[in-house]
Amino acid sequence: MKTIRTTTAAAIVRFLQAQYVTRDGVEHRLVDGVFGIFGHGNVTGLGQALEEHGGNSLPYLQAKNEQAMVHAAIAFAKTRRRLGTLACTSSVGPGATNMVTGAATATVNRLPVLLLPGDVFANRRPAPVLQQLEHPASGDTSVNDCFRPVSRFFDRISRPEQILTALPEAMRVLADPAQTGAVTIALPEDVQAEAFDCPAHFFEKRVHVIDRPVPTAELLRTAAALLRTARTPLIVAGGGIHYSDATDALRRFAEATGIPVAVTQAGKGAMIESHALALGAVGVTGTLAADRIAEKADVVLVVGTRLSDFTTASKTLFQHPRVRFVSINVDPFDAAKHGALPLRGDARATIAALARRLRGWKVPAAFAKTIASARRDWDAEWKRMASPNEPSADGLLYQSEVIRILNEHTTPDSVVVHASGGIPGDIHKLWRGKSATDYHSEYGYSCMGYEVAGALGIKLAAPDREVFALLGDGSYLMLSQEIVTAVQEGLKITVIVTDNNAFGCIHNLQRNCGGRSFGNEFRTRTAARGRLEGEPVRIDFAANARSLGATAFTATDAASLREALAAARAESNTCLIHVPVTPASVMRGYAWWDVPPNAVSSVPSVREAREDYERKLAHQRFHH
Structure with missing residues (x-):
């Protein structure tokens, strides 16, 4: 077997340059560059390898904050519809832990990002090194273990040969729409610089195929039969619509069936607001039209969303007594939420397959009139708030x-x-x-x-x-x-x-829940009361x-x-x-969010808010 003498860091750079994904016959580079801030934990290892081997195929980008560079990589991946991302490298210690928030952001949003934090010496000879957090009960623990709960894949490379199995698995997770999120490979400072004989084929081009799976015929038949019984159905479109490039398929499906479309934050744009079947935002931040239709919906087809509390109004939005959910999602974990009939599959392919089984069916004429009426009422409200x-x-x-x-x-x-x-x-x-x-x-x-x-x-x-x-x-x-x-x-x-x-949003929430203004405005501290309630800081x-x-x-x-x-x-x-801008607002909400005021308080407004809260709790529903 032919081998190449190289360092761990150089092998990582050369491997990343050879990684591609393909979908619908079009190839995309999986890792398009590396954001980094260098310190003693990565400058002579991965930093030197990027300078020596990165070139135009893996360019280096200099960030100013480690959390920010992960966020930039996430936005890059979202813009590329999960068909490409950026890697991020930091030194040991605070440089690494600064990336933990970014890792959580990526994993929560189901977006791929590759994190390569430096780590403490695997050989432990100079321990404790600068910035090392020592754990008295576990010698192999470092601050990078913080990445474990917020990463979809985590590994620590304590020997150079371990990258031969760790990196291919990391790429598989990054490229898998159902599993993707933050992928963390912790790189001890000494191991980055160590040499080993790497198999030459490790650097050959690899293409990870992203297919478009569809649910079984039986599940599609069941979903179509359920939708055919619906009198007031609703589609809730999430970010999966965009990642699957399914906006055209969704529009054709909605037009063929007459089912209106509401969108989550990530799903915004799935159907442009000017379309006659577009209801706009749904949930806590939803429009009058979307939330009104959602309240009466008897079948809800959710596509590419995890149904967070903002989408469901903390489980108070969908109030039809026999409401059923049908969920299209590549991730079975998300597809099964709210007792949904889970259609595990690619959004675009599954919508098309479901459309074929619903050919000729359309919502009742009376419901079409209800949709148009809700849109007109919302348009009047929109004008009041926007102007x-x-x-x-x-x-x-x-x-x-x-x-x-x-x-x-x-x-x-x-x-x-x-x-x-x-x-x-x-x-x-x-x-x-x-x-x-x-x-x-x-x-x-x-x-x-x-x-x-x-x-x-x-x-x-x-x-x-x-x-x-x-x-x-x-x-x-x-x-x-x-x-x-x-x-x-x-x-x-x-x-x-x-x-x-101010931290104006939370300031408003604080007061809307009965609290007095405290700790959210940017004011100087007063001598009289010792509180932050003096003059505004300009x-x-x-x-x-x-x-x-x-x-x-x-x-x-x-x-x-x-x-x-x-x-x-x-x-x-x-x-x-x-x-x-003025702290005042002309915005109106049409749904509730579960934020509990204190059950015991000496402040009358807090007690009143708690009473109102407990009345609204009665509207929460748990769908099974």
Whole structure:
């Protein structure tokens, strides 16, 4: 057997360069590059290997924060519809643990990302090394064990030969739509640099085939028979629609059957809001139309979604006494939720197979009229929230107005990314898509700080698209330094910061649950009471962005926001638009979310909120 003398790190780089996936006859590189921040735990091993062997086929990208680079890789993978991702490497210790949040974000969202954290010496000779966490009861434990519960695959390479089995398994998990998520290969500092005789065939091109499985004929017959009995059916479309490239199949299915479509955060864009059968967002952040139809739905066909509490309104949304769920999903774990009839299979192929069995069937005419009526009522509500008749008390823009103006400014080739705070609830309702992919949401983990890094990842995956990061001031303060990376790489993104001088979303939740304002506004501490309730802390976000290399604007009203958006579009540099917004809101919710106020409190408003909470608990249903 022919062998090649190499180091572990060099073998990893050469192996990754030879990995591909194929679907529908089209090949894609599985790992398109490596984000990294170097330290003693990876600079002389994997860092040297990337410099020596990476080249154009595995380019190195310099991040400024380890969590952010994982988020950028996740957004890249989502944009590529899980047909490609980026690897991320860090040093030992804090560099590695900074990636744990990103790993959780990837796994929760079922998105592939490869993590290559440095680890402590396998030979243990210099132990404890700098940054090593010692566990007195277990000599082989390191901080990288934190990755185990948030990774879909984890391995630690203590001998060079172990990569011969670990890396192929890691690639299998990354490429498998049903199992994918964070894949972590911990690399001890000494092992990265060790030499061994690697079989030459290990570096040959490997193509991982992603097929389109369909459920059994018996399951399809049962699902079709159930749908044929439905009088008020509903489709709930999740992110699996996009990953399967199934938007056209879904539209044809809905048009043939007359079943309306509601969308989750990840499923937004599965059917454009202008379509007569599109009900828009569903659940806690849902539209009047979607939530009204969902409440009466007797059969719910869910496609590519895990039915989180925001989608089901904490199990209070679907109130038909005999409601049944049919679930299309590549992952059997997700397909079986809510007692659904599980159709394990690819979304596009399964929708097509189900459509053939429903040929000639359509929803009752009376239900079609109900759908049209719900859409009309929602349209009136949308106009009230997106364009308030009365200005805010402080004269600042409402966040909903910012979303509407941005929506008007974008084109089908634009992408708007968001993740946390009050923005996801507002934009999920209000955004009216111009293409299936102009809306990018990370709401599975709702991780603050995803937005700027996510915008960078989208731009890496789709450099010809105009990319906007829409985030609040709280999220910007958590993680915004990848603006520097965007400037460094010449990847123009536009960051829009809505500034309400607070962690505003949770501030509203706190008060809506009966609590007094505490700990969420950005105020100075007072001497009198020792609480954070003094003067607001004023932050110059535009100046901060300029210091990071961006071009910055401030918009204080609708006209200046439109001017800033136009000016940013004309720029070739990364831009930031700072928009002070009112803490007040004109948004309305149509579903409930289970957030329990304290059962015992001296605050009357908390006691009242608890009583209301217990009344609403009676509407929760557990479907089996």
